[in-house]
Amino acid sequence: MSAPQLEAADRLAAGVSGGSWIAPGLRTGVSGAVDGKPVQRLAAAGLGDLVPLVQPLQQAVDRMVVDGSVAAFADAWQRAADTVEQAGQQLVRSARADEADWNGAAADQYRERARTTAAALAGAARVFAAKSAATRMMGEAVGSARTQANDLLDRLVDDLISYVQLASSAAGGMTAEVLGEATRLVESYAQPVAGIEEQLRQTAKQLAGAPGLGPAAGILAAVRETLAFAPAPGLAALPRPDVAGGDPNLILAGFDGSTSAAAAGFETVADRTPEGGHTRGLATADAGGGFVLAQNGRAGTGGRADRARELAEKKLGIRLEDWDPKKGFEHNKEIVKKVYEYYAGLYADKPQLQWAGMAKLAGVVVYAGFQDMQSTAAGTYLWLRGIDGTERAQFETKFLEMHQAVFMDLAYPHEVYRQEGLAGIERLNRGGELPPGMIDSWRKIDSGDAAQIAAGNKELLLREQSRVLQPYYDTISKMSDGATFTSETSKNTTSPIPGGQPFSEHGGNVANLKDRWDWIEKDMLPKYQELLKNPQEANRLIGEPLEQAAKRFQLPWFVP
Amino acid sequence: MRESYTTSASALAEQARKVGDVLAELRTAADTAGSVALTSNAFGEPAAEAVTVLDRLGTAGLDTVVAAMNSLTEAGSRLRDTATEYEQQEAAGRSAYNELAEPGSPGLVV
Numbered sequence: 312m313s314a315p316q317l318e319a320a321d322r323l324a325a326g327v328s329g330g331s332w333i334a335p336g337l338r339t340g341v342s343g344a345v346d347g348k349p350v351q352r353l354a355a356a357g358l359g360d361l362v363p364l365v366q367p368l369q370q371a372v373d374r375m376v377v378d379g380s381v382a383a384f385a386d387a388w389q390r391a392a393d394t395v396e397q398a399g400q401q402l403v404r405s406a407r408a409d410e411a412d413w414n415g416a417a418a419d420q421y422r423e424r425a426r427t428t429a430a431a432l433a434g435a436a437r438v439f440a441a442k443s444a445a446t447r448m449m450g451e452a453v454g455s456a457r458t459q460a461n462d463l464l465d466r467l468v469d470d471l472i473s474y475v476q477l478a479s480s481a482a483g484g485m486t487a488e489v490l491g492e493a494t495r496l497v498e499s500y501a502q503p504v505a506g507i508e509e510q511l512r513q514t515a516k517q518l519a520g521a522p523g524l525g526p527a528a529g530i531l532a533a534v535r536e537t538l539a540f541a542p543a544p545g546l547a548a549l550p551r552p553d554v555a556g557g558d559p560n561l562i563l564a565g566f567d568g569s570t571s572a573a574a575a576g577f578e579t580v581a582d583r584t585p586e587g588g589h590t591r592g593l594a595t596a597d598a599g600g601g602f603v604l605a606q607n608g609r610a611g612t613g614g615r616a617d618r619a620r621e622l623a624e625k626k627l628g629i630r631l632e633d634w635d636p637k638k639g640f641e642h643n644k645e646i647v648k649k650v651y652e653y654y655a656g657l658y659a660d661k662p663q664l665q666w667a668g669m670a671k672l673a674g675v676v677v678y679a680g681f682q683d684m685q686s687t688a689a690g691t692y693l694w695l696r697g698i699d700g701t702e703r704a705q706f707e708t709k710f711l712e713m714h715q716a717v718f719m720d721l722a723y724p725h726e727v728y729r730q731e732g733l734a735g736i737e738r739l740n741r742g743g744e745l746p747p748g749m750i751d752s753w754r755k756i757d758s759g760d761a762a763q764i765a766a767g768n769k770e771l772l773l774r775e776q777s778r779v780l781q782p783y784y785d786t787i788s789k790m791s792d793g794a795t796f797t798s799e800t801s802k803n804t805t806s807p808i809p810g811g812q813p814f815s816e817h818g819g820n821v822a823n824l825k826d827r828w829d830w831i832e833k834d835m836l837p838k839y840q841e842l843l844k845n846p847q848e849a850n851r852l853i854g855e856p857l858e859q860a861a862k863r864f865q866l867p868w869f870v871p
Numbered sequence: 872m873r874e875s876y877t878t879s880a881s882a883l884a885e886q887a888r889k890v891g892d893v894l895a896e897l898r899t900a901a902d903t904a905g906s907v908a909l910t911s912n913a914f915g916e917p918a919a920e921a922v923t924v925l926d927r928l929g930t931a932g933l934d935t936v937v938a939a940m941n942s943l944t945e946a947g948s949r950l951r952d953t954a955t956e957y958e959q960q961e962a963a964g965r966s967a968y969n970e971l972a973e974p975g976s977p978g979l980v981v
Binding site for chain 2: 421445456511750
């Protein structure tokens with residue numbers, strides 16, 4: 312977080328505590344206990360007939376209430392502010408502590424990262440403190456308004472009792488003239504009470520703008536941007552020491568955090584070990600056998616994977632016991648097809664779901680690759696390179712696991728978005744069912760702005776590549792003959808986008824995240840965006856039946 | 872050209888542990904902030920808009936704490952990975968050195 316942003320957080324805090332957003336009449340700080348209802352004194356004085364006249368004013372006072380949640384909310388956010396600020400300071404102190412034992416480029420970067428993180432946390436803490444102060448001050452403004460309005464009402468009742476008793480006595484009873492005068496008296500008080508209520512409305516409105524909390528959301532967004540890490544180690548190239556036998560500094564290279572990868576959706580500990588008590592959505596079948604997302608229910612430790620399994624079963628009609636990557640492609644073939652066609656359906660329903668459209672196009676290439684692997688020619692080709700049938704089956708299993716893992720990670724939020732829009736995604740986020748950091752990507756996808764939509768989808772793609780697929784590629788690379796297999800795969804991987812460059816022309820190894828992402832970012836994504844500019848052609852390609860499309864991508868010498 | 876630097880697996884592991892402590896602090900903050908919510912009538916009907924504003928900002932605030940937790944989780948993870956790699960290198964270096972070095976020579980310097 313930059314110094315100007317931290318200054319913005321300080322300005323926000325100063326603006327809020329300055330209180331200029333509060334209507335002048337409510338800044339008195341006068342707020343006392345309001346005992347009983349003044350209107351009730353009329354009945355006690357034998358003037359119950361006047362109660363309907365005064366009741367609207369009493370109701371106005373009754374509307375000005377502050378409940379117990381206000382103090383609890385303000386206290387909690389002040390404590391959160393203190394804790395976050397202290398956490399940042401603790402981080403910097405810790406990073407500085409071991410300078411003698413750890414120094415060099417990576418250490419410098421780590422410490423710089425710690426300082427930046429601490430500054431971001433300080434910015435967040437000040438916003439939280441401002442929010443706490445605003446909550447408390449808003450409560451005080453309501454209290455002040457209530458006290459002032461109640462005092463007016465008290466005076467009105469005093470005046471009414473005094474006047475009506477005197478006038479009735481002189482006129483021999485509650486004549487029309489006395490009632491008319493009493494009515495005028497009530498009206499003369501109604502106006503200032505309404506004025507107080509209006510000041511309260513204006514104050515609440517001004518809280519949302521500057522110098523209230525208006526800038527707060529922007530400051531917090533900047534903080535989150537600052538806190539975002541590079542998507543994965545190795546993507547940020549750094550000069551590094553010549554370390555034999557390993558490259559630990561490469562792991563630390565990502566500390567420069569320069570890429571916009573809030574997006575990659577790094578998981579928190581909480582995310583990895585979901586706790587009970589969060590409200591989670593439940594997927595249930597509707598009467599028509601469709602898939603309806605319910606918003607209630609509590610789940611234990613199931614979380615996202617359970618939701619994805621329910622989606623597969625109830626929406627796609629996949630028998631989960633049949634979806635077993637270890638049984639190979641032929642066994643899972645129909646499931647693979649269903650999943651890719653499902654992605655195409657998502658895009659067809661909501662064209663802003665660009666990741667889904669690309670997943671279908673990429674699926675065509677993957678499906679063709681699976682088919683190639685079944686051919687005798689492919690078996691012979693790989694055998695000549697030292698990869699026997701058992702190893703080939705193991706690699707196939709890994710790719711089927713990757714296909715399944717992508718569905719488990721990304722499909723359910725897509726279905727929620729299709730059915731409920733951003734509100735559903737926000738609900739998932741609140742319930743801890745969205746990978747942390749992903750909410751911003753979905754907000755971009757929902758923004759209606761073409762550049763933002765593309766950016767949000769790119770972030771989903773980055774998550775898929777770095778978080779979901781890369782661990783599998785790492786495993787494959789370490790398997791027996793994994794290097795040979797990934798090398799062969801790299802030679803034969805084609806772009807799913809018309810006019811796209813084959814991976815081999817780009818260079819590198821497809822199992823390497825940096826190489827793969829470079830190819831995607833520099834070639835595949837720009838050409839995909841070009842394709843999307845022609846919606847008719849994009850719909851045709853994405854909607855093309857998988858089997859038919861895959862024929863174009865099968866390697867001629869492998870086609871049986 | 873070789874860069875100058877000093878490190879040890881234990882220094883990195885210690886940093887990772889400290890990051891874990893900070894992460895725990897943030898977890899406390901998230902729990903604190905996540906445990907409260909304003910009722911829809913918290914400020915009464917005339918000031919209901921204030922609830923909307925503060926509630927929305929509460930969500931953004933929690934998102935931010937979660938982002939900070941993610942950031943530290945990733946930092947801790949990278950430190951741990953790096954410490955592990957150094958441990959492996961140090962072990963390999965010691966093994967190689969034991970075969971080649973004179974008794975009493977200093978250990979592996981990276």
